[in-house]
Amino acid sequence: MERPSDLxxxxxxxxxxxxFAVQGGAGTxxxxxxxxxxxxxxxxxxxxxAATGGxxxxxxxxxxSQALRSFGAALGAHLSVxxxxxxFGDWEEAVRAVTDLQRNVRPALVVLDEFPYLLTHSxxxxxxxxxxxxxxxxxxxxxxxxxxxxxxxxxARLLTGAQARRGRASHDVMVSAFDYRxxxxxxxxxxxxxxxxxHAVIGGTPGYRDLLPAKPPSRSGDLAxxxxxxxxxxxxxxxxxxxxxxTEERPLADRxxxxxxxxxxxxxxxxxxxxxAALGREQRAVQYxxxxxxxxxxxxxxxxxxxxxxxxxxxxxxxxxFHHVVTRRDLxxxxxxxxxxxxxxxxxxxxxxxxxxxxxxLTREFTFRFADPATVGxxxxxxxxxxxxxxxxxxxxxxxxxxxxxxxxxxTPVLAIGEAKHTTKRRTLADVHRLERVRQLLDEKGVxxxxxxxxxxxxxxxxxxxxxxxxxxxxxxxxxxxRIYHGS
Numbered sequence: 421m422e423r424p425s426d427l428x429x430x431x432x433x434x435x436x437x438x439x440f441a442v443q444g445g446a447g448t449x450x451x452x453x454x455x456x457x458x459x460x461x462x463x464x465x466x467x468x469x470a471a472t473g474g475x476x477x478x479x480x481x482x483x484x485s486q487a488l489r490s491f492g493a494a495l496g497a498h499l500s501v502x503x504x505x506x507x508f509g510d511w512e513e514a515v516r517a518v519t520d521l522q523r524n525v526r527p528a529l530v531v532l533d534e535f536p537y538l539l540t541h542s543x544x545x546x547x548x549x550x551x552x553x554x555x556x557x558x559x560x561x562x563x564x565x566x567x568x569x570x571x572x573x574x575x576a577r578l579l580t581g582a583q584a585r586r587g588r589a590s591h592d593v594m595v596s597a598f599d600y601r602x603x604x605x606x607x608x609x610x611x612x613x614x615x616x617x618x619h620a621v622i623g624g625t626p627g628y629r630d631l632l633p634a635k636p637p638s639r640s641g642d643l644a645x646x647x648x649x650x651x652x653x654x655x656x657x658x659x660x661x662x663x664x665x666x667t668e669e670r671p672l673a674d675r676x677x678x679x680x681x682x683x684x685x686x687x688x689x690x691x692x693x694x695x696x697a698a699l700g701r702e703q704r705a706v707q708y709x710x711x712x713x714x715x716x717x718x719x720x721x722x723x724x725x726x727x728x729x730x731x732x733x734x735x736x737x738x739x740x741x742f743h744h745v746v747t748r749r750d751l752x753x754x755x756x757x758x759x760x761x762x763x764x765x766x767x768x769x770x771x772x773x774x775x776x777x778x779x780x781x782l783t784r785e786f787t788f789r790f791a792d793p794a795t796v797g798x799x800x801x802x803x804x805x806x807x808x809x810x811x812x813x814x815x816x817x818x819x820x821x822x823x824x825x826x827x828x829x830x831x832t833p834v835l836a837i838g839e840a841k842h843t844t845k846r847r848t849l850a851d852v853h854r855l856e857r858v859r860q861l862l863d864e865k866g867v868x869x870x871x872x873x874x875x876x877x878x879x880x881x882x883x884x885x886x887x888x889x890x891x892x893x894x895x896x897x898x899x900x901x902x903r904i905y906h907g908s
Contacts, residue, residue, distance in 0.1 A: 424467040428626065429602055433464060433593055440591040441472050441529050441564050447556035448519045449527075450549070450588050453568040454575040455595035456717060456737070457668060458627025461568055464595065465531045474529025474564075475518065484541040488514060511548050519552045519563050527562035536571040540670070546578065553588050572717040573671050598624030599789065600782055601905060607636050612905035613879070617643050620778040621651060622658070623738035631657045648759040651739070652747065659754075662743040669716045679744070681709045682718060682735055686744040687773055690732040725804040725822040726834075726867065732805065734777065745773045776842045780805075780820045782904055783840035783877045787821050792908040795897050797835040797873040801826040806837075808858050817858045821875055833868040836897075838875030846883040847876050852896060873897060877904070 421438045423431070440451045455461050462478065469476035475498045477491055491514055492506040499506075508514040521528035532538070538545055549565070556563065569575040579589055598606055603624035604615035614637055622628050634649035651658045662682075663675075672678045684698035692710060696703045710733060713719040717736055724730035735741040746766045747754050753762040787796055788803040800823040808817045821838030837858060839851060855874040862869035874896045876882070882898050890896040 421471055424471070427464065427467060428606060429598060430460065430464060430595070433595055434468075436591060436593050437464065437468050437566075438471075440566075440593075441468060441474070442526050443564060443590070444527075444562075446562055447558075447560045448553045448563040448565050449590050450553060451564065451566045451591035451593065452575060452578065452589050453566055453593045453595060454572060455570065456572065456597070456625070457570040457665065458625050459595045459597060460626050461570070461595045462533055465533060465566065465568055469529060469531055472526065472529045473523070474531060475521070476531040477533060479532065479534040479537040481537050481540070487538060487541065511542055511545050515545075515548050515552045519556055519565070520561060521563055522561040527564045529564050529566070531566045531568060533568045534570065535567040536569045536574045536670070539574065550588070571669050573669055573712070573715045576715060598626060600624060600785065601790070604905060609636050609638075611639065612901045613640055614638065614643075615905060616779070616782070616879075616901060617775075618646075619782075620738055620774055621647070621742050625739070628658060628739075644759075644763055647763065651742065652754055652759050652763065654755050654757065658739065659747070660743075662740040662748075665737065665740060666718070669718075672712060672716060677709055678713060678718075679748075681706060681713060682740060683744045683748065685719060685733050686735050686741045690734065692731070692733075695733070722804050724806050725802060725824055726806040726808070726862075730807060734781070738774075738778065741777075742770075742774055745769050771842070779842040779877070779879065780840045783821055783838065783875075783899070786899070786904045787823050787836070787838070787875065790904075790908055795873075795875075795899075795908060796823050797871070798825045798833075800824065800835055801832070808861055810857070810861055817854070817861070819858065821877070831868065834862060834872045836873040836875050837862075837869070838877060840877035842879055844880050846881045847878045847886060847898070848883050849886050849889055851876055852886065852890065871895075875899060 421442070423434055427434060440449070443449060453461055453465060466476055468474065475495060477494050479487065482490070488508050492508050493504065495517060496504045496506040506517065508517070518530045521530065567578065579592060600615070600619050603619055606626060607615070607618060607629065609615040609618060617640060618636055632650040634646055637643050637646045650656050653659060666672055666675055666678055680699055681695060684695045689695050689698045692706060693703055695710065696706045699706060710719065714721050718740060720734045720736045721731050722734060735744070746769060749769065750762045750766060784803050788800055793799050802824045804822060806819045806822045808819060810817060819837050820840040821836065822834060823836040824832050825835045826832055837855060839855060852874060855876070859869055859872050859874065876896070877899045879901045881900060886898070890898060
């Protein structure tokens with residue numbers, strides 16, 4: 421099936437959905453499509469429905485009777501019934517109507533978009549779908565049913581635990597934000613330094629481009645102007661995007677609590693204990709909100725690569741982190757459009773809690789997805805942070821990047837260790853010596869790291885002594901922002 425010409429990237433997602441839509445076999449097959457809002461899920465599914473002659477229904481927030489009427493109107497228009505309207509008394513009738521659709525050549529495609537909206541007033545729908553799917557297995561017409569939603573925790577629960585769809589969905593397609601390289605191309609930003617700053621603020625969400633009328637900055641010095649016209653403009657839809665995103669996840673009912681947890685993490689409290697201390701609560705009191713935020717996709721949990729019992733938490737979405745660090749701390753002035761006053765004072769927070777952590781995230785992504793095996797020392801199976809204790813010196817060494825491999829014997833050698841600090845200073849030989857010391861400590865602890873490569877990441881370059889000393893050292897890799905974006 422030909423790929424739509426107006427579809428940017430999304431090659432794998434399109435291929436997966438086409439494979440599901442034309443999948444052979446009788447009966448109703450179930451597929452899920454999920455992802456945060458503005459990632460292009462509906463855009464993708466509308467084009468799939470158009471290409472297959474399928475039925476696409478976009479649910480909205482309305483009452484049950486209204487939803488049944490609008491569903492009947494949409495299906496009636498699709499089937500070109502006289503009067504253009506089908507009347508359904510309940511969802512049992514509505515589901516039976518779509519699971520009985522028949523096509524001559526290929527299976528009938530049915531898309532229920534923003535499915536969580538329907539669950540708000542019709543919690544019986546999952547059980548209704550279960551019965552319809554099971555009934556169709558006895559020689560029913562081939563129908564490919566797609567449930568799509570932006571509320572990640574609700575969509576995830578459709579496939580977990582005792583939910584009725586467990587074992588019945590043959591496809592589960594996650595539509596995620598663009599990676600940082602694809603995002604730079606999508607926005608048309610060739611300069612790595614500028615693309616990095618833009619990505620630190622809004623990430624790789626493609627739908628944000630339509631919400632920002634101002635062109636992206638062409639140089640770093642234009643960032644303040646672009647922010648004032650977009651994310652920091654109270655008239656912009658992105659000004660309160662963090663609140664909109666949390667509101668969408670209905671299970672996160674206590675928004676004050678969840679905003680407080682996200683704010684604590686965004687300001688550098690990355691362990692469970694640190695989050696609890698920032699909120700003035702006991703550790704056990706933050707376990708549930710942390711887990712709920714993780715399930716909803718707002719927080720990422722990173723286990724220490726070398727010691728799995730030391731998880732750290734990061735805010736997953738750049739726009740949420742940006743607003744909690746920058747906007748919410750000085751909301752009155754930003755709402756009053758006094759950005760010229762407020763932004764300079766916010767820049768230290770921006771540098772420490774937005775740019776710094778984001779640079780670390782990108783170095784790990786580069787190491788895992790884009791770096792050549794020669795750079796990393798092999799094929800990395802896991803990449804993450806770690807903490808290494810130096811008992812003799814009574815200090816802890818923070819490793820921003822640890823790449824672990826997996827060989828044919830099942831062993832997990834450490835391929836590379838690295839440090840990524842976003843500073844204005846050039847990296848020096850002292851940074852390499854520190855990594856050498858950590859490599860030695862790991863070897864002494866019995867970790868297979870004797871041959872680990874040393875990765876030093878920098879946005880400000882490397883001094884001449886470091887360049888000279890490492891020119892002939894195959895175990896040291898100096899990686900700048902240009903290489904992160906355009907090299908391997």
